[in-house]
Amino acid sequence: xxxxxxxxxxxxxxxxxxxxxxxxxxxxxxxxxxxxxxxxxxxxxxxxxxxxxxxxxxxxxxxxxxxxxxxxxxxxxxxxxxxxxxxxxxxxxxxxxxxxxxxxxxxxxxxxxxxxxxxxxxxxxxxxxxxxxxxxxxxxxxxxxxxxxxxxxxxxxxxxxxxxxxxxxxxxxxxxxxxxxxxxxxxxxxxxxxxxxxxxxxxxxxxxxxxxxxxxxxxxxxxxxxxxxxxxxxxxxxxxxxxxxxxxxxxxxxxxxxxxxxxxxxxx
Numbered sequence: 001x002x003x004x005x006x007x008x009x010x011x012x013x014x015x016x017x018x019x020x021x022x023x024x025x026x027x028x029x030x031x032x033x034x035x036x037x038x039x040x041x042x043x044x045x046x047x048x049x050x051x052x053x054x055x056x057x058x059x060x061x062x063x064x065x066x067x068x069x070x071x072x073x074x075x076x077x078x079x080x081x082x083x084x085x086x087x088x089x090x091x092x093x094x095x096x097x098x099x100x101x102x103x104x105x106x107x108x109x110x111x112x113x114x115x116x117x118x119x120x121x122x123x124x125x126x127x128x129x130x131x132x133x134x135x136x137x138x139x140x141x142x143x144x145x146x147x148x149x150x151x152x153x154x155x156x157x158x159x160x161x162x163x164x165x166x167x168x169x170x171x172x173x174x175x176x177x178x179x180x181x182x183x184x185x186x187x188x189x190x191x192x193x194x195x196x197x198x199x200x201x202x203x204x205x206x207x208x209x210x211x212x213x214x215x216x217x218x219x220x221x222x223x224x225x226x227x228x229x230x231x232x233x234x235x236x237x238x239x240x241x242x243x244x245x246x247x248x249x250x251x252x253x254x255x256x257x258x259x260x261x262x263x264x265x266x267x268x
Contacts, residue, residue: 161227
């Protein structure tokens with residue numbers, strides 16, 4: 001499997017890998033401007049780890065296609081208003097949140113742990129709703145944050161039901177990042193975890209995304225059988241003993257089956 005930076009026998013980078021690398025770098029620049037403020041070119045380069053010339057060429061291309069604005073005098077860049085168009089398109093997908101929210105509230109009240117709703121993204125999942133648990137020692141809510149497909153439970157619950165070609169594309173972007181010393185970064189080991197998720201209906205991570213934290217998650221399916229969201233229950237790892245993880249997994253599967261049925265009725 002080709003990874004970014006791999007070359008052919010004569011030193012050329014495969015065309016597909018080069019395209020993926022360019023897209024990944026452009027995404028990194030967009031992420032660096034995500035706060036909405038003007039960002040100097042040197043800061044864009046520093047935040048993304050790109051050479052200044054590479055950052056300049058890519059951000060100039062983003063300006064040319066209308067995805068970034070440029071202040072030529074200051075040498076600074078920011079996201080363009082065109083992203084509002086994409087944002088509105090995504091908002092239309094968030095109708096699922098209205099159906100899921102009562103179930104999130106019930107799960108949060110029942111477990112007293114933090115409950116999250118995540119939607120699939122192009123390279124990771126995005127947590128769009130988070131209810132903080134009522135335990136004295138609890139995990140903070142994560143609404144608005146990204147969740148890696150390989151190291152978070154909600155990410156895995158979605159990733160497990162993506163096509164193998166999509167998963168291979170994610171693997172080909174580069175080495176899976178180790179968020180902690182426990183994080184699974186080997187694609188073959190991760191595939192075994194994803195296979196178990198498909199068999200059981202739920203998945204977990206234990207101190208793989210955050211030291212001292214654990215999480216259990218399951219997917220929400222559309223009436224057509226597509227994994228369109230994931231719900232996770234998160235808390236301190238000290239409380240997530242094997243029997244607790246098993247109980248929460250079964251609870252999620254039962255609750256999310258109700259959500260799938262409601263979605264079918266809503267689209268009926």
